[in-house]
Amino acid sequence: MATFHLQRTAPLPLDEAWRRLTEWPRHGAAVPLTRVTVTTPPPTGEGTVFVARSGLGPVAFDDRMEVTVWRPPAGGSPGLCRLEKRGRVVRGWAEIEVRPGPGGRTRVLWREDLRVRFLPGFCDPALRAVSCRVFGRAVNTLLRQP
Numbered sequence: 001m002a003t004f005h006l007q008r009t010a011p012l013p014l015d016e017a018w019r020r021l022t023e024w025p026r027h028g029a030a031v032p033l034t035r036v037t038v039t040t041p042p043p044t045g046e047g048t049v050f051v052a053r054s055g056l057g058p059v060a061f062d063d064r065m066e067v068t069v070w071r072p073p074a075g076g077s078p079g080l081c082r083l084e085k086r087g088r089v090v091r092g093w094a095e096i097e098v099r100p101g102p103g104g105r106t107r108v109l110w111r112e113d114l115r116v117r118f119l120p121g122f123c124d125p126a127l128r129a130v131s132c133r134v135f136g137r138a139v140n141t142l143l144r145q146p
Contacts, residue, residue, distance in 0.1 A: 002115075007108065
């Protein structure tokens with residue numbers, strides 16, 4: 001199990017940071033070798049399911065996720081989204097939180113508990129390091145691109 005967290009401060013209002021981080025297909029453009037497909041009808045809310053397919057050709061896997069908490073920011077209050085990872089290979093959860101930051105900016109907190117089936121526990125430090133780097137870059141990309 002690799003548990004990690006990221007923090008960012010973005011020069012965006014809360015609702016715009018939230019939108020950029022929770023439009024699931026955008027994650028496919030931000031994470032290398034990944035395509036994201038939402039399998040439930042809009043709008044996003046509790047119960048929304050989407051699949052991130054990562055890899056090349058036959059060497060790929062699906063990361064199936066379901067939104068279990070959906071509290072968009074409203075009236076200056078924080079927003080929180082929790083995803084449960086329910087794939088055959090990838091399990092765990094992720095939380096995306098946006099809160100008011102200094103100077104009208106937004107503070108983003110990304111917490112994740114990642115478990116990869118068949119990966120022995122001694123690989124957790126490497127998985128944590130790689131995940132922090134990949135997801136950190138993805139969050140940066142998502143926040144920068146309108």
